[in-house]
Amino acid sequence: MRRTMPPNFPIPLHAPNRYSPPMTTPDPLTLNSWQVIAALDELPPGLVERTILLDTPLAMTRDRDGLPVVWRRTDEETGDEIDPETIFDRLPVTTGYGFVWTSLGTPPTDLFPIPEYAEPDRVNMSCGSIGIHVSAPRAVENFLDMGHFPYVHTDILGAEPHTEVKEYDVEVSEERDEVLATRCRFFQPRAALSATDGMEVEYVYRVPHPYCSVLYKSSPEAPERRDVIAIFLQPVSEERCRAHLLQSMIDSTSTITELRRFQQTIFGQDKPILENQYPKRLPLDPRSETPIRADKSAIAYRRWLSQKGVNYGVIPVAS
Amino acid sequence: MITLYDFELSGNCYKLRLLMSILRLRYDVIPVDFFPGRQHKSDWFLKLNPFGQLPVLKDDDLVLSDSGAILAYLAKKYDETGLWFPDDPAITAEILRWHAIADDITATASAARLALGFDYDFDVPKAQAGAHRIFRLMDEHLWFGEREGRDWLCRPAHPTTADIACFPYVMLSEEGGIGRQDYPALRRWCDRVRRIPGFTIMSGIFPAGRALEQA
Numbered sequence: 001m002r003r004t005m006p007p008n009f010p011i012p013l014h015a016p017n018r019y020s021p022p023m024t025t026p027d028p029l030t031l032n033s034w035q036v037i038a039a040l041d042e043l044p045p046g047l048v049e050r051t052i053l054l055d056t057p058l059a060m061t062r063d064r065d066g067l068p069v070v071w072r073r074t075d076e077e078t079g080d081e082i083d084p085e086t087i088f089d090r091l092p093v094t095t096g097y098g099f100v101w102t103s104l105g106t107p108p109t110d111l112f113p114i115p116e117y118a119e120p121d122r123v124n125m126s127c128g129s130i131g132i133h134v135s136a137p138r139a140v141e142n143f144l145d146m147g148h149f150p151y152v153h154t155d156i157l158g159a160e161p162h163t164e165v166k167e168y169d170v171e172v173s174e175e176r177d178e179v180l181a182t183r184c185r186f187f188q189p190r191a192a193l194s195a196t197d198g199m200e201v202e203y204v205y206r207v208p209h210p211y212c213s214v215l216y217k218s219s220p221e222a223p224e225r226r227d228v229i230a231i232f233l234q235p236v237s238e239e240r241c242r243a244h245l246l247q248s249m250i251d252s253t254s255t256i257t258e259l260r261r262f263q264q265t266i267f268g269q270d271k272p273i274l275e276n277q278y279p280k281r282l283p284l285d286p287r288s289e290t291p292i293r294a295d296k297s298a299i300a301y302r303r304w305l306s307q308k309g310v311n312y313g314v315i316p317v318a319s
Numbered sequence: 320m321i322t323l324y325d326f327e328l329s330g331n332c333y334k335l336r337l338l339m340s341i342l343r344l345r346y347d348v349i350p351v352d353f354f355p356g357r358q359h360k361s362d363w364f365l366k367l368n369p370f371g372q373l374p375v376l377k378d379d380d381l382v383l384s385d386s387g388a389i390l391a392y393l394a395k396k397y398d399e400t401g402l403w404f405p406d407d408p409a410i411t412a413e414i415l416r417w418h419a420i421a422d423d424i425t426a427t428a429s430a431a432r433l434a435l436g437f438d439y440d441f442d443v444p445k446a447q448a449g450a451h452r453i454f455r456l457m458d459e460h461l462w463f464g465e466r467e468g469r470d471w472l473c474r475p476a477h478p479t480t481a482d483i484a485c486f487p488y489v490m491l492s493e494e495g496g497i498g499r500q501d502y503p504a505l506r507r508w509c510d511r512v513r514r515i516p517g518f519t520i521m522s523g524i525f526p527a528g529r530a531l532e533q534a
Binding site for chain 2: 023042078080126127128129130131133144158255256257258260261265266267268269271272275
């Protein structure tokens with residue numbers, strides 16, 4: 001989306017200014033939702049890992065059965081040995097898509113569905129959890145954007161002169177309560193590691209959670225099926241998040257290391273662009289930034305966040 | 320045949336990719352899952368480099384580690400012009416001094432980036448302050464160099480491996496929360512490095528716009 005510069009621009013990037021976030025108490029939806037905090041495989045049994053969720057320090061480990069245990073951190077340090085049986089005051093926890101999810105409130109029974117993850121021939125993997133200095137909603141919005149492909153992911157997800165974002169459809173699915181963008185098409189020189197030639201790729205984007213997005217794109221190896229790439233953002237603070245990256249691929253030849261490398265290459269290109277977004281929280285007022293046609297999904301996403309009353313990592317519409 | 324054991328998001332691996340691109344060397348890549356897989360601490364990798372650090376480069380049967388050492392090796396073995404690592408003893412000393420500073424940049428700017436991006440348990444404010452101290456000195460050195468008609472870190476009228484060694488973690492510093500606004504000469508040097516013929520990018524480092532005189 002085109003950024004409308006505030007009148008006193010340029011502002012030193014790291015200086016406090018009128019966009020500095022207030023200490024926001026997260027809205028009820030955010031507090032009561034499942035939030036991702038770690039890749040399950042990377043959590044060592046019997047040892048403490050630390051993280052921060054919604055400005056709240058957390059500690060976590062895995063018990064003897066390999067199940068995650070999460071609690072509010074006091075003085076625990078990373079790498080401390082701990083007997084999970086001694087932790088009584090636990091936060092709710094669930095596992096899904098290879099990740100650990102918790103909640104500071106009362107979460108629903110189930111996580112949003114990604115049915116493809118369970119298909120037996122898929123290669124499922126975390127591609128790492130990477131800290132970014134931007135709000136979680138900004139990262140979701142960048143994930144939904146195709147306009148940057150030729151410029152940021154040159155010769156991989158796009159290349160000049162194929163810069164047009166063709167007309168696509170966006171709806172908010174009432175039944176599933178998610179933003180859905182379909183019929184997104186883009187010419188990609190190297191759509192996936194398994195791609196050998198440039199191809200026009202069809203994308204479907206879902207936003208089933210205010211801080212999570214799932215992307216489906218035609219698989220070069222099995223054109224009738226779709227590779228799944230998801231980004232789960234952990235809101236660390238209003239202006240920082242951790243991106244937990246999931247790939248669920250149809251690829252019978254590449255190694256996990258190679259598949260991770262491909263996705264990390266893409267994400268590493270997005271990172272400096274994301275970190276230069278300003279303000280770091282996502283403005284929800286439709287007048288604050290100037291959209292173009294390609295931003296249809298971003299507009300729907302911002303409106304959806306507004307309607308849900310999400311207040312964390314965003315600049316709400318002034319009432 | 321050259322084989323690079325490589326991690327895409329590593330600035331130290333990128334130093335070698337960059338020099339090999341400039342020297343037009345062909346090489347194979349063996350990806351190492353540094354993050355999140357920590358393969359650089361795995362048994363098979365420790366056999367290549369017991370210190371458990373990337374990059375490692377194999378040239379036929381020769382196994383080398385340490386990015387600065389490998390830069391010197393590649394230049395001495397494959398750079399027919401002899402410009403990238405000149406034989407002159409004083410210049411050699413000058414280059415090695417900057418290779419050491421490149422390691423200090425890794426210990427500060429790269430450490431801050433690892434802490435903020437990859438959840439490493441490092442002291443971020445200390446790493447950031449250390450990087451700013453080095454950047455300030457580099458900026459002065461480069462600023463006075465420009466006054467004397469010197470465009471690069473070392474005395475010769477062309478870039479050397481010293482420039483390659485120091486470049487990546489300067490360019491990636493903002494990922495560690497270290498801005499370069501206050502270092503104009505350092506920024507101009509970054510642009511000059513990005514305009515070296517054969518320059519290649521890595522994730523997080525974009526190509527420079529064309530220089531005015533080339534436009």
